[in-house]
Amino acid sequence: MKALTLNRFVIRLRNLVAGRRGDQRLREELKEHVALQTEENIRAGMLPEEARRQARLKLGGVESVRESYHAEEGLPSVEGLLQDLRFAFRVLAKAPGFTISAIAILALGIGANLTVFLVLYGVLLRPLSFPKPQQLVRIERSYPDGSAWPAYSGTQALFFERASRSFQSMAAYDYIPATANLIQGNGATPLKLLHATAGFFRVFQMEPVLGRGFRPADMVPKAPGVVVLSHALWEHQFGANPDVLGKAITLGDRSYTVIGVANPRFDLDARVDAWAPLAITENANERAQIYNLVGRLKPGVTQVAAANDLTRAFREMKNIYPGLWNREEGVRVLGLHESLTGNLRPALEILMGAVGLVLLMVAANLMSLLLTRAVGRRRDMGVRVALGATGWRILRQLVAENALLCFAGGATGIGLAWIAAPLLMHLSPINIPQFASLSIGGPAVAFATALTLACALILSVVPALEARRTRLNEILQLNTSRIAAGRHLAQRLLIVCEVAMSLVLLVGATLLLTTFWNLISVSPGFQSRNIVTFKNSFTDAQAATSSQFGLRLNELTSRMEALPGVESAAGIGGLPTQLTPNMPFEVVGRPANQSDATGGADYLPVTKDIFRTLGIPIIAGRAFMDADTHGAMPVVIVNEEIARTYFKNENPIGQQIQIGVGMGPAYTDRVRQIVGVVGNVKQDALDRPAPAIMYLPASQLPDVMTRMQNTLLGECWVVRTRSAHVDVLPAIRKLFLQDVHAPLLSVESMQEVISASVAQQRFSMILLCGFGIISLGLGAAGLYGVMSYNVARQTREIGVRMALGASRRDVAGMVLKDAGSLVGIGLLVGIAASLLGAKIIGNLLFGVKPRDPTALVAASSVLLVTGLFAAWWPARRAAGVEPMEALRSE
């Protein structure tokens, strides 16, 4: 039986595809049938005429026989569907205005959603490319106030690795990759070099594709240097030559043997060109917190269990390394993926919410459009019902039209996203290589398809309502220009919703715009114009001792200042808004239990002219001088924040502080005298309060700090030019290559540095403003459509009113009042929603409250004006109605 059914299906499918019809055969068979019946009737005694008539009667309606015959012949359901689609295509092609606007609106909605989805998916949802990524965790210090700090000292890291029980493997690596120059012949290429412990590649379960990873023996201090190259570096600098294994390369002034080439998919949170083993051992005096800690959990161990395990280990450490133990400190374990993307999440989630609102508005707009259209087509539908179409059949037809629209809109939307997503990524502050690639792959297409289907489903509510109303008489008798009240209400509700959603988006956009404006107009505490910045890294030998290093910096500074076009130049440990080390200090002569006896502050070794170059005002005391050399009295210049916090009622000048006392002997600095107080600088970020900062002459640092500063951060330089139009860089490049054999890195103007620091806020602002504008346009278009339709519908009523003496002003006023009431209600709903949802956007804001009344008023006004503008045209049309014509029409 089954075989027979299948066989039949194949035949029918073939007939369908080939368009083969057995009409001719059936007609002949029926003709013969009638002929035979007639003959028999004649034999039974009928007259020939009557015999034929009876035969025909008995056969019944030839058409209905043909219909059911044909139904057996092909596949009627598929055929019906194709027919529906063909018909829908014709209907849509006949109304190009409607079709194009509907597809454009849909494409906008779906394209915008897909674009944001791509970013969101790429950053938040896509799993890391390591095996079993859910086992990978980052280990951080946590403090009672809820804050956390990711960096550990090497001793702590090694102790955790040894004492914990819930990890398969654990590894520590540089908090920031070091910069080292790859020396090849006369050329020097700056590389990012990451030092990591032996377990590093094992933690990620991604051993080098060529050669080997690190072994514990590589970590022994003074062991011969080995290095694993990144796949990209191997391809670009070594021509993907496998013979590179075992070869020696020079990084800075050290020689390393290449032992492996990493997997091309090995990407963590920043670009790294090569990995070298970290030479650390457990040492009670080694306290610099400069290493990230990652681990791979044993199967089945939860993050909570791991955190408990580490907390236990941390308590044990109290006995072994009391100096490293801290009563306040706890251990936090969080997923690696979360730790890499955590700070981007709130902004991206708000974007997703915003773009979802845009999609809802798109749906509302289209529904409104469809409703308007449906009313105009009711008589058409009535005729179809009269000709025998069932409600189901009509529903199918309308759904086919919607499906076609949505399909076209979805396809166009994917196209839009394909263009927009790379642009967006270009704008975005996300420069994590792991996440940087945006491609329209399976998940994106699935997402777009789901959106398209959802749209089609939502839109099908309209035809479903329509199909329910197929009471024939009513429709055929009903004048098309009058409609039922229920329909009217639905459309008005949609407009109110659109206005409300648009307001929410606009308020959000206004808030972010204000935030961004506040950010860029906040005074950073220095003058950023005409300043060029760059970095370089010195070799370990060049940065071996502070006295030599300081001399070298001074020499480079004075040679740069001698260049034409350069007004002043200075070296600094970290550029404003970028990473800056932080060190603890003690105020000399205060009882240890007094709260202002100790503190922490940003730690910036600088050269003499830093304040002049950056334009930081000297509030009290003096700037650095040539006399502040290595051998001279140790001095420090603090900023106002330190003066205000620690020397409230005293003169800070002449006071003494000692830096790094809590960090072990190697880091403990000499006692320094405060010789100056300078203005506050927003060193951390523009949206954060100015931190406490200590500026020190680079030549007076403890040697270990100079070495660490150089390996971790390199040296930053700021050069003030005499005007914006001089390009001093070629000369400086030449100078650095000649003098210290070092290429310049990250060459940027100071304004670019600042601009880059607010990239994330700019990104959120641009997107949300974009969505705000789109939603404004959608809302205006929706209002315009509904009001236009109302005016057209009320033409006759307007005619009557005018005939009875209403002026054109009255009529226009009537339309505007109607529109105004819709917008007004929408605004009220939107304001309520904005106030309720204010909390969500709270932590993205700077210098503006989430319930800022100005933002609410501004957004409302923009929306109101746009709404009335959209209603203005229909109002004018209403005012232009000629009463006599209106009354005669129809």
Add this chain to the structure above:
Amino acid sequence: MKTKKDVQPGTLALMVLKTLDVLGPQHGYGIARRIEQISGDKLFVNQGTLYPVLLRLEQEGAVESDWGPSENNRRARFYRLTRAGHKLLEAEKRDWEQTAAIILRFFEVKAEDLS
């Protein structure tokens, strides 16, 4: 005019198969007439269902058809049972007999039989 019953849906195919089995190749009109005759003119075969059923049986491979001369030498389409048709007839017949037997037992059941 005496009332004639329409053929019950689903049973027409079986009747067609049996007719072809007993009488050999037949054209459509012949099949309709024979069914009506066999039923003692109590059944009325609707041509609107007969020809689609024939087509379906042909698509399923139970019958074959070809043009041939009719009684008065006009062209008519003759239907013939195939081997698959024979098998189908047997299977359907068994099914039908089983169903009929079950229904019959239900009609004959009395309250005391079930106590």
